[in-house]
Amino acid sequence: MNPINLHDKAQWVWRETLAIHRHAPETRLASALSAIEVCVALYYGGILRHNPSDPLDEARDRCIISKGHGSICLYPILADLGYFSPDALQHVCEAGSFLGGIPDPIIPGYETVNGSLGHGLGVAAGIALALKTKGSDRHVFVIVGDGELHEGACWEAIMFAAHHHLDNLHLIVDNNRISMLGHTDDIVSHDDLSMRLSAFGWCCDTVDGHDVEAVQTILWQQKSHVVGQPTALIANTLKGRGVPGLENAPLSHILNPKPVVLDELLEKAP
Amino acid sequence: MMPRAMRDAFLEKIWQSMERDASLFFVSADFGSPVLDKIRADYPDRFVNVGIAEQNLINVSAGLALEGYTVFAYAIASFITMRCYEQTRVNLALLSEVRPMNVNLIGVGAGYSYAMSGPTHQCYEDITLMRALPNFQLLSPADHITAGQLFTQCVSQSGPKYLRFDAQTLPVLYAEELPDGQAGFHVHRTGRRICLIATGYMVHTALEVAGQLVAAGQSVGVIDLFNLTHCDLDKLEKTLSPYAGLISLEEGFRGRGGLDALLVELTTQRDWGKKLLGLGVEPGYRFELGSRTELHEQVGIGVQSALQRIRDFTRTL
Numbered sequence: 001m002n003p004i005n006l007h008d009k010a011q012w013v014w015r016e017t018l019a020i021h022r023h024a025p026e027t028r029l030a031s032a033l034s035a036i037e038v039c040v041a042l043y044y045g046g047i048l049r050h051n052p053s054d055p056l057d058e059a060r061d062r063c064i065i066s067k068g069h070g071s072i073c074l075y076p077i078l079a080d081l082g083y084f085s086p087d088a089l090q091h092v093c094e095a096g097s098f099l100g101g102i103p104d105p106i107i108p109g110y111e112t113v114n115g116s117l118g119h120g121l122g123v124a125a126g127i128a129l130a131l132k133t134k135g136s137d138r139h140v141f142v143i144v145g146d147g148e149l150h151e152g153a154c155w156e157a158i159m160f161a162a163h164h165h166l167d168n169l170h171l172i173v174d175n176n177r178i179s180m181l182g183h184t185d186d187i188v189s190h191d192d193l194s195m196r197l198s199a200f201g202w203c204c205d206t207v208d209g210h211d212v213e214a215v216q217t218i219l220w221q222q223k224s225h226v227v228g229q230p231t232a233l234i235a236n237t238l239k240g241r242g243v244p245g246l247e248n249a250p251l252s253h254i255l256n257p258k259p260v261v262l263d264e265l266l267e268k269a270p
Numbered sequence: 271m272m273p274r275a276m277r278d279a280f281l282e283k284i285w286q287s288m289e290r291d292a293s294l295f296f297v298s299a300d301f302g303s304p305v306l307d308k309i310r311a312d313y314p315d316r317f318v319n320v321g322i323a324e325q326n327l328i329n330v331s332a333g334l335a336l337e338g339y340t341v342f343a344y345a346i347a348s349f350i351t352m353r354c355y356e357q358t359r360v361n362l363a364l365l366s367e368v369r370p371m372n373v374n375l376i377g378v379g380a381g382y383s384y385a386m387s388g389p390t391h392q393c394y395e396d397i398t399l400m401r402a403l404p405n406f407q408l409l410s411p412a413d414h415i416t417a418g419q420l421f422t423q424c425v426s427q428s429g430p431k432y433l434r435f436d437a438q439t440l441p442v443l444y445a446e447e448l449p450d451g452q453a454g455f456h457v458h459r460t461g462r463r464i465c466l467i468a469t470g471y472m473v474h475t476a477l478e479v480a481g482q483l484v485a486a487g488q489s490v491g492v493i494d495l496f497n498l499t500h501c502d503l504d505k506l507e508k509t510l511s512p513y514a515g516l517i518s519l520e521e522g523f524r525g526r527g528g529l530d531a532l533l534v535e536l537t538t539q540r541d542w543g544k545k546l547l548g549l550g551v552e553p554g555y556r557f558e559l560g561s562r563t564e565l566h567e568q569v570g571i572g573v574q575s576a577l578q579r580i581r582d583f584t585r586t587l
Contacts, residue, residue: 105368111336113364116356122326123361126333133295133315134337153357156326164318 006212010040014242015269016076016089022262024093026101030240030252031070031145034176037212038143038235043077045216047223048141052082055108061138062131064124067145067174068114069102083108118151120144121171125161128169128230139223141170147179150188155200161230162201169230170222171202174209176239182250197232209235271445276417276435277344277378281305283421284342288313291425295334299327299345301378306344324349328357328375335371340425346384347377347434348393351400362430363403374424375432380410380470381521381551383437385562389555397469397520398527400432401498407431408498412473415444416496423451436471438562443473443494453505454497459484462512464584465491468519469498469529471562472571476519479576488584498532507540514587517547517580521571524550547583549576 013036021029042048042063051057065071072092079086084098084107091097098106102115112123124142131138148154161169173193177184190196194204205218215235222231240246243257243265257265285308288294295316296309310317316339320326324345331343343350351358362373377396384391400408409424409431411417417435424431443449449456458473459480468476473494480490491513495501510516516537520529530548537544551569558568566572570579 105365112332113360116360119329119357119360122329122357123333123336125326126330126335127337128333129318129330130295130334130337130339133339153325153329156320156323157329160320160323160326160330 004044006040006045006216009044010037010212011270013040013073013076015266017073018243018262018266018269020072020075020089020092022259022266023090024101025256026093027072028069028101028253029072029243029257030246030255031067031176032072033241033243034209034237034239035067035070035143035174036073036241037210037215038172038174039071039074039077040212041216041219042141043081045212045219047216047219049138052078052109055083059138062111062124062127062140064111064120064127064140064142065103065114066120066124066142067117067148070145070174071103071114071143074103074109075099078107078109117145117148118153121154122157122160124169125157125166128161128166129164131168132166139168139170141172143172143174145179146173146175146177146190146193147184149173149190149193150179150184158197158200158202165228166230167226167228170219171230171232172219173232173234174237175234176237178239178248178250178252180253194232194234201229202232203227203229204232204234206234206236209237210241271442273439273442274414275303275439276411276414277303277376278305279414279418280376280421280433280435281309283418285309285312287421287425288316291340292316293338293340294425295339295341297327297331297334297341297343299324299343299349301345324353325357328354329361331373332361332365332371335373336369340372340374342374342376344376344378346391347379347396348391350375350377351393351396351432355399358430359403363405366405366430370428371430372425372428373430375430376435377432378435379437380434381436382562382565383471385565386559388557388559394522394551395526396432396434397498397522397529398531401527401532405429407500408434409496410434410469410498411496412468412470412494413440413443415442416449419448419451434470440471440474449494449496452502454501455493455495455506457491457493457509459490459492461489461491463489463587464515464517464580465493465510465513466517466519467493467495467529467533469495470521472519472521475566475571475573475576478573479580482573482577483580495529498529503536503540506536507542510542510544513544515545515547515583517549517583519571519576520550522550523553524548524570526553545583545587547579549579
């Protein structure tokens with residue numbers, strides 16, 4: 001039983017993410033809107049063991065945000081959970097703020113450098129191997145975008161993790177199927193990503209990435225059922241979800257809604 | 271004392287320490303050595319071969335280091351520096367700015383040490399590239415004694431490091447007196463007018479060149495600069511104060527940001543007021559095969575080429 005209504009929390013994060021972008025148009029809104037439910041399930045759904053008062057607590061599960069640019073939705077979540085003051089959200093992308101357009105590990109709750117894509121999964125695999133070697137039962141979650149999987153380094157890590165049976169490693173693909181210049185299927189397709197990852201030795205599930213309770217349920221199952229394989233969750237999502245003109249638009253990555261549109265959406269939002 | 275390969279001397283220290291230090295972890299990109307076989311056999315839980323995958327070598331090493339392991343990542347020099355440069359920049363140089371990490375990149379095959387393998391395996395750019403990364407230490411020993419001595423420093427000092435090892439077994443330079451690890455350089459010969467400052471294999475060339483110059487009546491100093499990023503600059507300045515001219519010798523491209531650039535920077539920043547001569551590889555890629563000595567003469571860093579350039583330079587002082 002969830003003490004928190006995850007659906008309501010996701011709606012709140014959607015609104016807060018829009019508000020951040022309204023203030024800081026340098027942030028990548030569309031990419032962040034597709035990852036909201038995944039982040040809500042991880043942080044409010046009891047999946048991650050974490051400690052806001054000691055972000056690098058040895059007893060934490062590690063969460064690597066590899067698609068850093070598309071994780072502005074995590075700012076309100078981390079503030080809400082006590083990693084830093086919510087007041088900081090009023091200063092995103094301002095000079096002197098620690099909250100930039102692309103999150104860095106100076107932000108409490110972020111583990112690694114995220115601005116360049118294709119790095120997180122390999123680093124996460126190293127962390128997972130270290131935890132196993134140390135005899136730790138902690139887990140490593142890593143969020144990547146599907147466009148990011150064009151980076152060859154990701155596949156080096158995918159082969160490595162399967163070979164070493166890193167069943168404490170959990171990949172979540174924010175599968176919005178759009179990168180900067182259009183649909184990934186029109187660029188270099190990874191159609192049926194689940195089949196591809198399975199062929200590499202991963203245990204894969206697919207989910208509607210905006211059904212927060214379904215995401216929570218599958219993540220919990222993946223974390224609980226250790227099968228000697230790393231797990232992947234293909235979260236099918238919509239880039240720019242809920243914003244007219246942005247949602248699933250091929251160029252949504254680089255489109256910014258007009259302030260008046262954002263104001264109207266924020267006014268109407270529950 | 272019998273000379274050894276630098277990697278064998280360094281890896282021997284790792285192997286000897288792994289039993290008492292459970293924090294040591296070795297990661298290879300499918301690259302070996304006889305001593306590595308002992309590490310693989312005796313400590314299989316702290317040895318991993320990522321395969322021919324240098325990007326993953328760096329990323330996995332970064333992850334291990336974030337969890338507290340002191341990591342040694344091992345591959346051919348040109349590959350560990352260039353194939354995965356952005357992984358090194360982001361996950362070692364940049365991340366170590368905010369997270370404590372100890373990752374030691376061991377690159378084997380500096381300069382022309384893989385003489386017969388051609389330009390993919392020869393490495394003339396690594397000093398420039400690794401020197402460009404803040405937070406990195408760049409360590410370039412000239413014999414196996416120095417390489418072995420660097421192990422202690424690698425374990426005790428946090429942060430990312432690049433160890434630039436020769437693939438060949440080089441003559442022993444420090445059979446009697448150990449190199450000064452604190453200073454990061456060692457004075458082999460003291461002179462008055464010119465000083466040769468060399469790193470790696472080129473220290474041996476510098477000593478031969480200096481021997482001939484001294485025999486011809488010149489007063490020449492020779493310094494082995496084996497820490498190219500964190501040497502004791504005040505001590506170096508004092509050491510170099512008697513000389514009118516400084517000559518760098520490196521097995522790397524001339525005029526591309528390597529050891530010659532380091533001396534230009536130090537001379538201008540610290541107002542040394544000395545004339546400089548940079549001896550390095552003539553920029554360009556060559557496919558001709560030859561012995562290292564022959565190749566060095568072709569690209570301008572052989573003993574005879576160096577002697578000619580130095581004689582010309584000395585006349586201008």
